Structure formats: C-alpha cells, structure tokens
Amino acid sequence: MLNPSEHPHRRYNPLTGEWMLVSPHRAKRPWQGQVEDTPPDTRPAHDPTCYLCPGNKRAGGNANPHYSGTFVFDNDFPALLTDTPTDEPETHPLFRIQGERGICRVLCYNPRHDLTVAEMDAADIRPIIDMWAEQTLDVGSRDFIGYVQIFENRGAMMGHSSPHPHGQLWSTSRLPREVDKELIAQRDYFAAHGVTLLADYLAEEQRRNERIVYANTYWTVLVPFWAIWPFEVLLVSNRPARSIPNLDDAERDALSDALHHLTVRYDNLFRTSFPYSMGFHQQPTDGGDYPFWHLHAHFYPPLLRSATVRKFMVGYELLGTPQRDITAEQAAARLRDLPDIHYTKA
Ligand SMILES: [Zn+2]
Ligand SMILES: [Zn+2]
Numbered sequence: 001m002l003n004p005s006e007h008p009h010r011r012y013n014p015l016t017g018e019w020m021l022v023s024p025h026r027a028k029r030p031w032q033g034q035v036e037d038t039p040p041d042t043r044p045a046h047d048p049t050c051y052l053c054p055g056n057k058r059a060g061g062n063a064n065p066h067y068s069g070t071f072v073f074d075n076d077f078p079a080l081l082t083d084t085p086t087d088e089p090e091t092h093p094l095f096r097i098q099g100e101r102g103i104c105r106v107l108c109y110n111p112r113h114d115l116t117v118a119e120m121d122a123a124d125i126r127p128i129i130d131m132w133a134e135q136t137l138d139v140g141s142r143d144f145i146g147y148v149q150i151f152e153n154r155g156a157m158m159g160h161s162s163p164h165p166h167g168q169l170w171s172t173s174r175l176p177r178e179v180d181k182e183l184i185a186q187r188d189y190f191a192a193h194g195v196t197l198l199a200d201y202l203a204e205e206q207r208r209n210e211r212i213v214y215a216n217t218y219w220t221v222l223v224p225f226w227a228i229w230p231f232e233v234l235l236v237s238n239r240p241a242r243s244i245p246n247l248d249d250a251e252r253d254a255l256s257d258a259l260h261h262l263t264v265r266y267d268n269l270f271r272t273s274f275p276y277s278m279g280f281h282q283q284p285t286d287g288g289d290y291p292f293w294h295l296h297a298h299f300y301p302p303l304l305r306s307a308t309v310r311k312f313m314v315g316y317e318l319l320g321t322p323q324r325d326i327t328a329e330q331a332a333a334r335l336r337d338l339p340d341i342h343y344t345k346a
Contacts, residue, residue, distance in 0.1 A: 002085040002099040009084070010174070012096035018177050021100065023079040043114035043163070052164035054111045064108075070131040071108040078104035079170060082144070086173070101144050102172040107131055109165040116154065116165055116273055118263035119342060125256040128167075132280070133245040133252075135169050140285030145171045147179055147284050150244070155275025157302060157310065175284060182281060183293075190292030196240040198294035211332040214261045214340075218254035221262050223332040228322040230311050231269065231331050233262060233299040240294040243282035247295075262299070265338045272307035276300060 002009060010019045051058040054066045060076030080102030090097045109128045110120065117125060132150050140148045152167035153160040175183065189197035205211060205222055213233065214221040224234040235258060241247055247255065266274035277300045283293035302310040317323055339346060 002087050002089050002097070004089075004097060007084045008080045008100050008102070010098050010100050012098075014094050014096075019098075019174075020177070021079070021172075025081070026077055026079055045112050045114050047113045047164075050113055050162060050164050052106070052108050052162050052166055053113050067108070067111055070110070070127050072131065072135060073106055073108075075104035075106050075168070078102075080104055080172060098174075100172055100174065102170060103139050103142070103145065104171070105135065105139070105169040107135065107150070107167040107169060109167065113164050116263070116267075117152075117259060118267040118274065119344070120165075120260070122253070122256040122260045125259050126252060129244065129247070129252045129255055132167075133247065136243060136282065136285070137245050139169060139171045142171075144173050146173050146286035147171060147175050148282070149176060149179070149279060150282075151277065151279030153277050155273060157275040158277050171285075179281060179284070183284070183290075186292045186294065196292055196294040198236055198296060199240050202236050202238065210329045213265065213332050213335045214258060216254045216257055218251045219258040221258055223328045223335070225328055227328045227331065228324060229300045229302065230304045230324060230326060231266070231299075231301050231335060233301075233335075235259075235262065235297040235299070237295045242290055242293045243295060244280060261340050264340050264342045265335050266299075266301065268338045268340075268343050269335065270303060270307045271343045272303075274301060274303065276302075 004022070005024055008021070008023045008025065010021050012019050046053050048056065050056060052064070054064055054068075054071075057063045058073075058076055062073070062076065064071065064073070080100060082101055082103060084099045084101050086099040086101060088096070088098050107128075109115075109117065110124060115124075117128075136148045136150065139145055148169060148171045150167060150169050156163070186197050189200075193200065202220055205220070205225075211225065212220060212222045218238050220236050220238060222234055222236070223232060227233075237247070237251070239251070241251065263274070266276065278297060280295065280297045282295055283290040304311045311324075313322065
C-alpha cells in the first residue's frame with residue numbers, strides 16, 4: 001500500500017487542476033552542484049572527485065567503467081522507483097494522491113570532464129543524440145512506462161548536481177504536467193486543421209522571419225512568440241517527427257549541427273558558460289497512436305543581462321502571470337547576430 005512518507009507519488013492541486021510529483025525517499029542524494037563552475041581553461045579533463053568521470057566510484061558504491069564514448073547508468077538516488085504501489089489511498093476529492101512508478105537514468109555525454117555541449121563539435125554531439133534515441137526506446141518499451149522525459153540542467157545556477165557534461169532521463173507511468181497540456185493542445189489543433197500545430201506555427205515563423213535564430217535543412221531554432229525566459233528557445237523538427245528514435249541519419253546529423261550553433265551562440269552572448277535547462281518533448285510511450293505529436297526541444301536559460309544578472313520568477317510571476325522586458329524579437333536578433341565560433345576558440 002502507498003506510504004506517502006516513503007513512496008514516490010503525485011498529488012493533485014484542486015485550485016489549478018494540476019498534479020505535482022513528490023519523491024520523499026530521495027533526501028540522501030549526493031550534491032556536487034554547489035561547487036562553482038570554474039573557467040573553461042582551468043577545468044581538469046579528469047576530476048578524481050567527480051562521480052561521473054570514467055573509472056571513478058559513485059556515492060552509491062558502484063564504480064564507472066573506463067568509458068570512451070557516452071555512458072548510461074540507473075540513477076543511484078532516483079526520484080522514481082519501479083516498484084511503487086500505485087493505489088490511491090485517499091478518497092477525499094481535495095486530497096488526491098496516487099503512487100507513481102518510473103525509471104531515472106544519468107546520461108553521460110562524454111568522458112571529458114572539462115567539455116560542455118557548447119564546446120563540442122557537431123561530431124561529438126551526434127553520439128549523444130543516438131544515446132537519447134536508444135534510451136527512449138529501451139525505457140519506453142517497458143509496460144509501466146507511459147512517458148520518457150530527456151533533459152539537461154546545465155550550470156550551477158540551474159542546480160546541476162555535477163559540472164561533468166551529462167543529461168538525465170526521468171520516465172513515468174503517467175504523463176508529466178507540461179506534456180499533458182501540450183498533448184491536449186496538439187491533439188485539438190490536429191483534429192481541427194489536419195496538420196500539426198507546430199508545422200503551421202513553423203511555416204508562419206518562416207514567413208515572418210522575425211524570431212528565427214538559426215535553421216538548417218531539418219531543424220529550426222527560434223525564440224518562440226510566447227517566450228517567458230529572456231533568451232528562451234524552441235528547437236523544432238522541420239518534419240513532424242514524433243520522437244528522437246524516429247529521426248533518420250541526416251536528421252540526427254542536422255540536430256547535432258543545430259545544437260552546436262545554438263549552444264555556441266548562448267556561450268558567446270555573455271562570454272560565459274551559459275546555464276540553462278533544456279529537454280525534448282516527444283510522443284508518449286504507452287502504445288497509443290499520436291499522429292498530432294511534433295518533436296521539439298525547449299531551452300529555458302535564466303540569464304538576462306550578463307553572466308551574473310539573471311531573471312527571477314517571483315512576485316507577480318508566481319502569483320499572477322510570467323512577465324518579460326525585452327521582446328522575443330529583440331532576443332532573437334541578439335542571438336542571431338552573434339558569431340558562431342565559440343569565444344574561447346575565436
Ligand atoms: Zn567528471
Ligand atoms: Zn513542449
């Protein structure tokens with residue numbers, strides 16, 4: 001039976017109609033994120049104290065292999081567990097609680113401790129995309145997994161647990177809140193228009209050409225019309241692919257190229273290793289048919305005016321509506337006009 005002080009679960013907020021996730025068992029997890037990021041030229045290629053570097057021992061007791069490419073392991077302190085009871089012990093409509101199952105993995109991008117995606121060539125980024133695809137298929141094929149969320153927290157400002165280049169995979173039985181909202185919008189749009197919402201949106205953005213930062217044959221990088229974070233970006237597949245595993249060879253190479261051009265511009269904006277949270281939204285993995293789903297990634301960076309001046313979501317934004325100062329068009333122009341050679345190499 002579900003024990004809310006021990007098992008991962010979600011709780012319903014009847015004021016907003018939205019669910020949130022609680023992971024009470026996770027308080028013991030290690031934390032190397034309080035270590036400030038050191039400048040690129042002073043970081044070691046291998047850090048003996050890093051629990052993601054090849055050959056090092058992790059906090060959970062396991063040791064990493066001497067990996068030379070990408071490396072995946074089950075999170076030693078996962079937010080979700082595979083064997084959580086899924087019953088709903090509360091019956092009161094204002095106190096809804098449900099056990100939630102899932103798998104959490106750590107996705108090491110590269111053996112080099114001192115690299116970031118922005119400092120990698122497109123050829124170094126391609127294996128990361130193949131890893132995202134493999135992991136989506138592997139975890140998504142489990143009966144109890146309905147959604148696979150791939151994401152990355154980059155930089156101490158975003159609370160990353162280690163400066164080593166890595167992303168994460170969190171998967172759940174039920175759809176996460178943001179994915180659920182986007183599913184409804186995309187489903188309703190497709191039903192009304194017979195084309196994906198993002199295909200129509202992209203066509204209109206291309207016609208207006210005010211917010212596009214970078215584009216290649218298969219991908220478009222733009223500051224969305226509705227962006228909240230100062231330099232928020234949407235990375236959209238030009239074709240309505242439904243998931244990362246659906247991408248063919250040329251589309252994966254082009255995605256590496258788009259990620260390279262975006263992250264280099266981000267670093268060049270304030271000549272700093274630019275912090276962000278990013279992640280992909282792909283179709284659910286519950287076996288349903290999702291012709292309306294259009295693969296994309298969101299980048300949510302907090303910096304506003306310099307390497308240290310950030311935007312906060314406070315006051316009116318927490319209580320009312322998110323607000324921004326510079327327009328999406330101004331932010332797109334700033335990013336578009338930056339050089340696409342990394343400032344440390346220029
Ligand atoms: Zn490391
Ligand atoms: Zn999305």
